[in-house]
Amino acid sequence: MREITLSKAVNEAIAEEMRRDPTIFLIGEDVAEAGTPFKVLSGLVEEFGTERVIDTPISEPGFMGVAVGAAMTGSRPIVDLMFGDFLFLVMDQLCNQAAKTHYMSGGKLKVPLVLRTNLGATRRSAAQHSQSLHALVAHIPGLKVAMPSSAYEAKGLMKTAIRDDNPVVIFEDKLMYQEKAPVPEEEYLIPFGQANVVREGRDLTMVATSSMVQVALAAAHALEGEGISVEVIDPRTIVPLDEATILNSVRKTSRAMVIDEGHQSYGITGEIASRIGEKAFYHLDAPVVRMGAMDVPVPFSPALEDLTVPTPEGVAEKARKMLRGELFDGA
Amino acid sequence: MREITLSKAVNEAIAEEMRRDPTIFLIGEDVAEAGTPFKVLSGLVEEFGTERVIDTPISEPGFMGVAVGAAMTGSRPIVDLMFGDFLFLVMDQLCNQAAKTHYMSGGKLKVPLVLRTNLGATRRSAAQHSQSLHALVAHIPGLKVAMPSSAYEAKGLMKTAIRDDNPVVIFEDKLMYQEKAPVPEEEYLIPFGQANVVREGRDLTMVATSSMVQVALAAAHALEGEGISVEVIDPRTIVPLDEATILNSVRKTSRAMVIDEGHQSYGITGEIASRIGEKAFYHLDAPVVRMGAMDVPVPFSPALEDLTVPTPEGVAEKARKMLRGELFDGA
Amino acid sequence: MAKAGKTSATAGKAPARKASDNSGAYLRMYRQMLRIRAFEDQANQLYLSAKMPGLTHMYSGQEAVAVGICEALTPEDKITSTHRGHGHCVAKGAEFREMFCELLGKAEGYCRGKGGSMHIADQSNGNLGANAIVGGSMGIATGAALSARRLGRDDVAVCFFGDGATAQGLMYEVMNMAALWKLPVIYACENNGYSEYTKTAEIAAGSLIARAEAFGIEAFSVDGQDVLAVNELAGRLVARARKGEGPFFIELETYRYHGHHVGDINRDYYRSKDEEARWKAERDPITNFARWLVAEGVAAQDELAGMAAEVKADAEAAVAHALEAPYPDVSEVDMHVFVETAA
Amino acid sequence: MAKAGKTSATAGKAPARKASDNSGAYLRMYRQMLRIRAFEDQANQLYLSAKMPGLTHMYSGQEAVAVGICEALTPEDKITSTHRGHGHCVAKGAEFREMFCELLGKAEGYCRGKGGSMHIADQSNGNLGANAIVGGSMGIATGAALSARRLGRDDVAVCFFGDGATAQGLMYEVMNMAALWKLPVIYACENNGYSEYTKTAEIAAGSLIARAEAFGIEAFSVDGQDVLAVNELAGRLVARARKGEGPFFIELETYRYHGHHVGDINRDYYRSKDEEARWKAERDPITNFARWLVAEGVAAQDELAGMAAEVKADAEAAVAHALEAPYPDVSEVDMHVFVETAA
């Protein structure tokens, strides 16, 4: 199968959907000629014109609001938010407006929009350009949240997001834009709420999102040589969350780790770990281990930044300890 | 001891601190003559004048930013955010600026400010005036988060918040403003990061925040008659979180429930439950039960709204099931 | 930049066209103003008698704004509304029953009781909804205009908001985009002199009109108590916006008769009883328009009185219906969080 | 409203006072502009040779703005800066060593390596920090002004921002408050014609000056390539702001020589090489000021050249030092999340 970059996969997904449905348009900063600073959208303005690929002023709250109104009136906007860190600027329009409109109107109005943005540290971009803020939107009822972990996932999830009648926030991993993966030429969609068992295993389940899927896989690979068999599960969407696949796996392996690039405290690892703790309680041979990013603003210095996110080595080491029974912190 | 309302307790705390320290000022919408819609700040402008009790235009992002700048330059602002739901509007200034400034400056700059706002549904105020959004700010490193559960707590925590050199977000329960509790005349502070064991018990630990402390106490009271002894713990601050007190209790009771008025999914119950699951694993006789608000925007209709938040009856029923061993959902 | 002269119906100045030409529209506007007033009187009473849950903000006094503008719109045209939104909703064509049911949280309400007063929406008439976030709908109205243009429709969007909302930065962001893209949107600022308990002058520096003009937007001010003046200006601007000459900004001087919300009873400390009395006596949009209708021979006094009685009876019947109407079933609580069908 | 005449040093127009009166300040400004240019040349090279991590935005071309304004400030006066912030930092008095250490993430950096290029701050000289959120510091500057006034200090705050940042609603919110409260803050808009890869005309409707004026703020435009014109205006406005006559708004027409960020190499599609060449040839703030200094007899050509060599050597030495300087200890990673001491 051909291999394409995640960047290209996103571009293809959007182009295919825009060809199919004329109500779709793109809106954001430097999305047209520039094709975004990451060049993800290159070529789209040439095909679809400036009426459908709309450059905005640097007005995140404003164009988010514009997208909500457009979505309520027959359009299907895709909003490009250049950095996930700018989510803080659009929270009101996203969470007080887009997320609640369908419910508040008793099902009469709907807001079919996609907010595509990114996450991920270790690019030396410092505290305001490195955050992974998916936990914030996952907490707000009415928003779906997708977290692609490869080019293949990015394409399929983007197409589903665009066809969904609800507001969907999709987080791409900035560091993965240039990474290639096999992506079929033929059209495919990836349904929301169906986790992907990326790797099967017997001894331990790792639930990992986005950038952390590869980290988990690398750790699993290392552990394999030591006779430890790891199952890796990518939830794909954290809202809706495919609890069943995760629980089935944990019931089989009896051990679970949850790995994510958002800050660990009050992030998504707590939700997933506590659901496992609640619903697979009697199957657990050890406490569920969580690994999120450190609870610190992302430091600029390369000497510090790399310490803040889970690494394959760190994950493998925790797994080893877990299997050796060394993790029962004060218990 | 005299009893005063939560509203009065907050007012006293602020007045006492403003008398002590002239660098403190209040800023927000209708905080001066009107004393806020909830009348919490009544009388302060008369004592401190309009230079220290500053009415703003309806510009939440703007006055939040102004407060950050003032805090960086020798002032200690208390920001009044009329409804917790407007947090979405101030997230950028709060989370990208206030929370990160000390860290990003390598410890050189600091932002000693208090953001006081509220939480709580069941006032028939509908989806944009009823949210409990503390989970969002708890996830952001650099912010402290206090959740008073009574007039006594509100006064002591507010005074500590004002003296803290970091940005602190303090959530008051709207429904509690007119509720009285014993509050000493003498000055006292309540340190951050020290949970309060509100009620001792043997069979089950309930960790409950803010509005839910009373719900837990009412449930505990009902259960007492049935021979079930419940320990109720109020963390007081969720950042910093007093893990030790919670874990010690759970190690004693072997059962835990976590009750909070924020939406359950990706909220704070997951964090607290998973920390218990991690660190008191071998002591648990049953899965940790979480009860948050339903994952729905808050409906206006009284017939629906009351269903969305935990009640004493609901909590007691879950506790009974837990003790009868009926909660092992699919495990 | 061009400003509409502040025409006043009561001043006896001749209207743009002869009264008789247009009597259908005049009586419709009169009736709609009556309907808003009657709606609010009932809502106020419901609240004061503790039959209505929650918080509500009365539109009484500002009727000429909503009615003068909405009369210039088609059902396909969109509006966005505010926390003080009952007037916009009625003016855009909503029914009393569904409105009162919504205010009481009943299943027959426009939003099945889930929205209530502050979120009432009426999609069937192009009302995209009240909004409890001050300024929160400015992007929505602008987006509706963009959507119309992109999808080849000719509908126009009107964004209603108060003077207080001009303090929200969002307004400037979206006015900039609307101006750059020449969108068919009209920003209608209802300046009732107060935002909550604060006088506009204390929270708005400079000039509201100039703020819009600085973005290259044509801006107008008009007497918001004069339904004919409002309607004349709105008619012109809506037509121009439809042709792609938008956006526009209108400042409408008006007044709210009640407190900020229905519980705001003791308001001496921020505005005087005298001031309130003066507005009611001299500038009531309904009284003054009635006088003009009679003077111009459009209707007789007793016809107007009959209309008022009829509207009042309608409102009372709707309230009676709504009070008896059932609440939504508890199963609805987690319905409508997400649209269930895939596209 | 009064606008500063666009005085131009190169046009040979006489400066406000005789050159010799003020030669200390002139030479200081010249040196500071040289220092910024030298700093950026080194930073650019560090980046291109992959020795500098992350993203950075060059200030070259805009030197007269930062220097002309900061020359009018005392160390107690505050500034807030932007993603393109090295120039402001140097102009406000920072040292090369601590700056380069910061850009390289070293422990000796102004922020112990935690901030980097986009967050460099220098509290000791009143620089409250660069900001990677476009427009993000507008509230901070306004708050610094409020704080000064409330605490009885007479310092003034200058908020630097780009033309692109005028699209952020926050600006209008804080200008409104600054105007209402007469705060000693100066909003300095560096209009370099582009926000990222987009021309200003495509993202800004109407007039930037008029937007400030609509809030009742006195607004001025000035040639941002002419350090004397900038400094003269800034001096006047800072003095007035100190007396409580603020706030003010200044639009400074300027140009960035490099790409939006150092990686922005192929930029033909949004701006022509010709345009770039013209600005560099005709409107370079350093070259033109040097010519004027020589013509006015303030300095000889070779003195200026000597100064440039010295500054360059300083920069090189600082870079060499920074390259060798240690990274912060790993234990610092979770330090400074919170201030540890209670108040």
Ligand SMILES: Cc1ncc(C[n+]2csc(CCOP(=O)(O)OP(=O)(O)O)c2C)c(N)n1
């Ligand atoms: C973002 C936000 N801030 C504050 C409020 C509280 N609030 C509700 S109405 C109002 C005043 C609005 O004034 P204006 O826009 O003039 O409308 P009016 O009430 O006069 O119709 C305020 C401050 C709110 N609902 N939303």
Ligand SMILES: Cc1ncc(C[n+]2csc(CCOP(=O)(O)OP(=O)(O)O)c2C)c(N)n1
């Ligand atoms: C809130 C926000 N939106 C977008 C960006 C990405 N961004 C960084 S600089 C920039 C352009 C800024 O233009 P301008 O204000 O004119 O400053 P200049 O780069 O020209 O100095 C953009 C869009 C950002 N950093 N912050």
Ligand SMILES: [Mg+2]
């Ligand atoms: Mg008003």
Ligand SMILES: [Mg+2]
């Ligand atoms: Mg620029």
